[in-house]
Amino acid sequence: MKRHARYLPITKNDAWLVPYNQEITRRFLHVHNMIFEIENLYGSLYDFAGNHLFLGLNYDKEAQGWFYREWAPAAKALFLIGDFNEWNRVSHPLKRRKDGIWEIFLDDKTYSEKFTHESKFKVLVHSQAGELERIPPYIRRVIQDETTKDFSAQLWNPKQVFDWEGDEANQSKILDEVKDNLLIYECHVGMAQEKEGIGTYLEFAENILPRIKDLGYNAIQMMAIHEHPYYGSFGYHVSSFFAPSSRFGTPEDLKLLIKKAHELGIAVIMDIVHSHAVKNIYEGLNFFDGTEYQYFHAGGKGNHDGWDSKLFDYGKKEVLQFLLSNVRYWLEEFRFDGFRFDGVTSMLYHHHGLGTSFVNLSQYFDMSVDTDALTYLQLANALIHSLDERYISIAEDMSGMPGTCRPILEGGLGFDYRLGMGIPDYWIKLLKEYPDETWNIHDMWHVLTNRRFNEKTIAYSESHDQALVGDKTIAFWLMDKEMYYSMSKDIPNLAVDRGIALHKLIRLFTMSLGGDAYLNFMGNEFGHPEWIDFPREGNGWSYKYARRQWSLVDNKLLRYEYLKQFDKAIIKLATDYQLLKNIPSRNPARQLNMDEVNKIVIFERAELIFVFNFHTTHSIPDYKFWVPQAGKYEIVLNSDDEQFGGFNRIKPEVEYFTLPEATESGTENFLQIYIPNRVVLVFKRVG
Numbered sequence: 047m048k049r050h051a052r053y054l055p056i057t058k059n060d061a062w063l064v065p066y067n068q069e070i071t072r073r074f075l076h077v078h079n080m081i082f083e084i085e086n087l088y089g090s091l092y093d094f095a096g097n098h099l100f101l102g103l104n105y106d107k108e109a110q111g112w113f114y115r116e117w118a119p120a121a122k123a124l125f126l127i128g129d130f131n132e133w134n135r136v137s138h139p140l141k142r143r144k145d146g147i148w149e150i151f152l153d154d155k156t157y158s159e160k161f162t163h164e165s166k167f168k169v170l171v172h173s174q175a176g177e178l179e180r181i182p183p184y185i186r187r188v189i190q191d192e193t194t195k196d197f198s199a200q201l202w203n204p205k206q207v208f209d210w211e212g213d214e215a216n217q218s219k220i221l222d223e224v225k226d227n228l229l230i231y232e233c234h235v236g237m238a239q240e241k242e243g244i245g246t247y248l249e250f251a252e253n254i255l256p257r258i259k260d261l262g263y264n265a266i267q268m269m270a271i272h273e274h275p276y277y278g279s280f281g282y283h284v285s286s287f288f289a290p291s292s293r294f295g296t297p298e299d300l301k302l303l304i305k306k307a308h309e310l311g312i313a314v315i316m317d318i319v320h321s322h323a324v325k326n327i328y329e330g331l332n333f334f335d336g337t338e339y340q341y342f343h344a345g346g347k348g349n350h351d352g353w354d355s356k357l358f359d360y361g362k363k364e365v366l367q368f369l370l371s372n373v374r375y376w377l378e379e380f381r382f383d384g385f386r387f388d389g390v391t392s393m394l395y396h397h398h399g400l401g402t403s404f405v406n407l408s409q410y411f412d413m414s415v416d417t418d419a420l421t422y423l424q425l426a427n428a429l430i431h432s433l434d435e436r437y438i439s440i441a442e443d444m445s446g447m448p449g450t451c452r453p454i455l456e457g458g459l460g461f462d463y464r465l466g467m468g469i470p471d472y473w474i475k476l477l478k479e480y481p482d483e484t485w486n487i488h489d490m491w492h493v494l495t496n497r498r499f500n501e502k503t504i505a506y507s508e509s510h511d512q513a514l515v516g517d518k519t520i521a522f523w524l525m526d527k528e529m530y531y532s533m534s535k536d537i538p539n540l541a542v543d544r545g546i547a548l549h550k551l552i553r554l555f556t557m558s559l560g561g562d563a564y565l566n567f568m569g570n571e572f573g574h575p576e577w578i579d580f581p582r583e584g585n586g587w588s589y590k591y592a593r594r595q596w597s598l599v600d601n602k603l604l605r606y607e608y609l610k611q612f613d614k615a616i617i618k619l620a621t622d623y624q625l626l627k628n629i630p631s632r633n634p635a636r637q638l639n640m641d642e643v644n645k646i647v648i649f650e651r652a653e654l655i656f657v658f659n660f661h662t663t664h665s666i667p668d669y670k671f672w673v674p675q676a677g678k679y680e681i682v683l684n685s686d687d688e689q690f691g692g693f694n695r696i697k698p699e700v701e702y703f704t705l706p707e708a709t710e711s712g713t714e715n716f717l718q719i720y721i722p723n724r725v726v727l728v729f730k731r732v733g
Contacts, residue, residue, distance in 0.1 A: 054457030095370035102184025111153035118335035119146025128167025173336025221436035226627035228563035247299035262617035278580035283324035321389025360418035384438025427460025451501035494559035505560025521573030547724035571613035608691030
């Protein structure tokens with residue numbers, strides 16, 4: 047790293063950032079110095095992120111036994127308890143080492159038949175908080191007793207090591223292929239099946255991965271993988287960061303899912319939750335050594351009132367090691383292809399983004415920014431890309447922090463993508479508050495194309511956030527109760543016709559204009575009805591709304607099939623024409639025509655011409671517009687096609703030739719087409 051550059055690249059490339067160059071440089075030097083210190087003390091950032099191989103439960107081949115080590119600096123005593131010692135609370139004390147580390151060794155000679163695969167255990171911690179049975183923070187397997195609902199750690203050491211044969215080549219090929227064409231299918235294993243219950247990793251691998259492959263998506267983003275005590279938290283109240291949720295199956299089951307995804311050409315991205323942790327004491331990290339400030343900030347600073355959770359102290363070396371080791375662990379042990387970092391906005395600011403509108407650049411560089419959290423994210427991205435520069439790193443940030451998706455060497459945070467969180471908010475606001483005829487196409491264009499220069503954005507019209515109770519999916523906003531009675535193909539219904547037409551337009555408009563990658567939440571591609579509501583006391587602990595009704599889209603008599611086929615078609619369009627590849631993020635699309643009267647938007651991207659008609663009634667014959675190149679054009683996608691639930695108002699065999707016309711600028715080329723209302727046509731020049 048160049049320590050004395052006057053201006054870092056992100057400042058050079060954006061004149062608006064010049065007044066903040068001093069702070070940008072300070073951040074750059076801070077993380078540089080952190081890495082320098084880590085390398086001096088530990089050899090490398092990679093080795094620093096190897097604490098899971100020392101703390102927690104690890105087998106030592108040379109010593110022939112199990113070491114259990116724990117960092118608990120304020121604890122008075124620790125005892126290992128479990129079925130191996132009949133839960134004796136005093137027989138197996140840990141010895142205190144330096145730096146607040148406690149340790150016990152269970153040798154094979156004594157415990158080979160007592161401390162075995164699937165043995166249950168906990169650690170009894172004596173502290174100022176009392177004597178509490180706790181789950182070890184670095185443990186890799188946690189299970190819940192179905193009767194008592196009590197959680198226990200579990201020794202996980204199956205005789206047969208998981209067979210990853212062939213996966214390395216498959217994974218490498220996938221990482222190359224998704225680099226410039228990332229198409230993400232966001233999913234939740236537990237609610238992915240149609241049954242009223244919790245789905246498993248194996249059921250997902252068998253039943254859902256083939257569906258995703260058929261749709262054409264090349265990546266899945268898996269939610270709720272960390273162990274979490276409350277299923278209804280959607281995986282956000284994490285208790286055990288190194289343990290994949292046992293309610294979905296075993297670690298080997300998860301590995302099989304990932305291996306099969308790789309075999310199908312699908313990358314697997316994990317939703318990693320390092321922004322906060324569950325407040326629970328018995329299952330989680332809270333008060334582990336008897337203090338509130340071991341892993342988290344003390345006092346009110348350690349609480350996220352909006353999420354009812356605890357906030358990490360990213361300024362502590364041990365917390366950095368815990369979180370960075372977690373990053374390394376998931377990549378190496380389970381072969382995930384990257385991460386979507388949850389709650390980045392909450393991490394970056396002391397106010398967590400609550401009640402804050404980011405309206406000027408000074409807000410990104412003032413005292414409200416949590417420098418420790420910012421540095422952690424830089425270190426995490428440095429670690430991820432040191433393992434493989436092709437690994438995917440996504441920031442869930444709604445604030446728009448400059449440099450989020452620029453390399454650390456340029457003064458950025460090092461993410462590859464940010465989620466375009468303003469896009470779904472915009473669509474929902476339009477659908478809730480404005481009649482179709484009042485939609486402003488210039489506002490639509492601005493929202494979809496307004497993003498930071500040279501920083502990649504993942505566009506999406508809706509994710510799991512819009513599907514959860516308290517909100518509605520786009521399909522539900524559009525069609526509401528009509529989805530219960532009028533989705534049959536032989537039942538005419540104007541509300542459903544409108545809903546299907548706009549659902550298609552919104553999705554392709556988002557994909558083609560909104561960014562450099564695309565995301566969809568499972569089931570939303572076919573307009574899954576209703577919301578997601580996990581079992582809770584308020585609904586009688588029902589799973590009715592915590593599942594996906596695939597039978598709806600599989601039923602050829604229902605209109606859900608139309609939306610699925612259109613989604614499949616736009617994913618194929620993006621893949622076949624490399625729609626999202628190598629397009630500068632500032633202006634990925636070239637605007638050709640904006641017609642407010644007729645609600646028509648025409649633009650070029652990836653040498654395709656997109657013609658959107660958002661008007662409620664205006665279907666226009668012989669609509670003339672300028673195109674950059676003369677020649678013959680053909681339609682490669684027509685949302686009015688019958689297979690997509692359209693009305694076949696466009697004849698597919700029609701050929702389109704440009705017409706020269708004299709203008710003030712010289713001779714220009716124009717196309718004339720018939721463009722029906724609420725339809726999008728995509729043209730390709732063929733001669």
